[in-house]
Amino acid sequence: MDWKEVFDRGVYTTEYAHSEIIPFICRNTRSGSRVLDVGCGLGNNFLPIVDRGGVPVGIDLSDVALRAAAAKYPTAELHQYRFDDVWSNIGDASIDLAFDSKSLTTARIGEIRTAMASVHRCLKPSAKFLWWTLSDSSDWARVGPMDEDGYIESSVVADVPNLTVFRGYTFLSYPQAVRLVTQAGFKIVNATIVKRETLAEGAMRRMYEYFVFELVKVP
Numbered sequence: 001m002d003w004k005e006v007f008d009r010g011v012y013t014t015e016y017a018h019s020e021i022i023p024f025i026c027r028n029t030r031s032g033s034r035v036l037d038v039g040c041g042l043g044n045n046f047l048p049i050v051d052r053g054g055v056p057v058g059i060d061l062s063d064v065a066l067r068a069a070a071a072k073y074p075t076a077e078l079h080q081y082r083f084d085d086v087w088s089n090i091g092d093a094s095i096d097l098a099f100d101s102k103s104l105t106t107a108r109i110g111e112i113r114t115a116m117a118s119v120h121r122c123l124k125p126s127a128k129f130l131w132w133t134l135s136d137s138s139d140w141a142r143v144g145p146m147d148e149d150g151y152i153e154s155s156v157v158a159d160v161p162n163l164t165v166f167r168g169y170t171f172l173s174y175p176q177a178v179r180l181v182t183q184a185g186f187k188i189v190n191a192t193i194v195k196r197e198t199l200a201e202g203a204m205r206r207m208y209e210y211f212v213f214e215l216v217k218v219p
């Protein structure tokens with residue numbers, strides 16, 4: 001099931017912001033800041049932006065998700081773009097802050113690379129970008145056959161409640177992730193490797209690992 005279908009069928013039920021994203025937004029959003037959410041979905045991360053007087057600027061492929069986000073956050077500026085489209089309605093150096101909360105990691109590496117370049121283009125010089133991406137050390141990187149670019153198309157995970165079907169994700173090694181951001185023109189301010197375990201009742205114990213990069217646009 002692709003992401004358009006996920007929202008068309010109302011399968012994505014997450015309605016909260018991710019814990020790593022909120023403090024980043026709160027620390028860096030000023031009144032009037034234009035804050036780009038790459039793959040914004042339902043606008044789950046918009047509340048702290050609006051609370052701080054900022055303007056959420058979201059891109060996503062799903063018109064259904066964008067309509068839901070617009071209904072909840074009427075001041076948001078929303079664009080129906082794929083990661084690898086040219087985001088022509090978002091001007092060069094027009095964005096004060098950007099983040100990606102678990103979205104580019106759902107795409108293949110070519111799309112991630114193109115989107116990174118677009119984020120870099122849209123950001124003002126020295127502006128920050130928080131990138132959340134899955135690590136190939138995660139046990140989840142072994143739930144299905146992986147292609148040469150680190151992408152797992154799908155798999156059945158019968159023992160995890162609410163996650164019987166695993167959707168497509170790219171799992172990157174740390175050096176691969178570093179190469180992607182530096183080639184796009186970002187400097188790494190901080191990189192965190194987060195490890196968590198799935199301990200749901202009846203589920204196999206799995207280690208979940210991801211990277212959170214705090215990046216700055218090199219002018």
Ligand SMILES: C[S@@+](CC[C@H](N)C(=O)[O-])C[C@H]1O[C@@H](n2cnc3c(N)ncnc32)[C@H](O)[C@@H]1O
Binds near residue numbers: 062081103
């Ligand atoms: C795991 S969800 C995360 C949504 C949101 N960032 C959040 O934290 O709730 C992945 C999001 O990426 C979007 N997405 C996936 N592939 C995309 C693509 N190629 N172009 C644009 N958006 C895409 C999906 O529609 C979905 O909203």
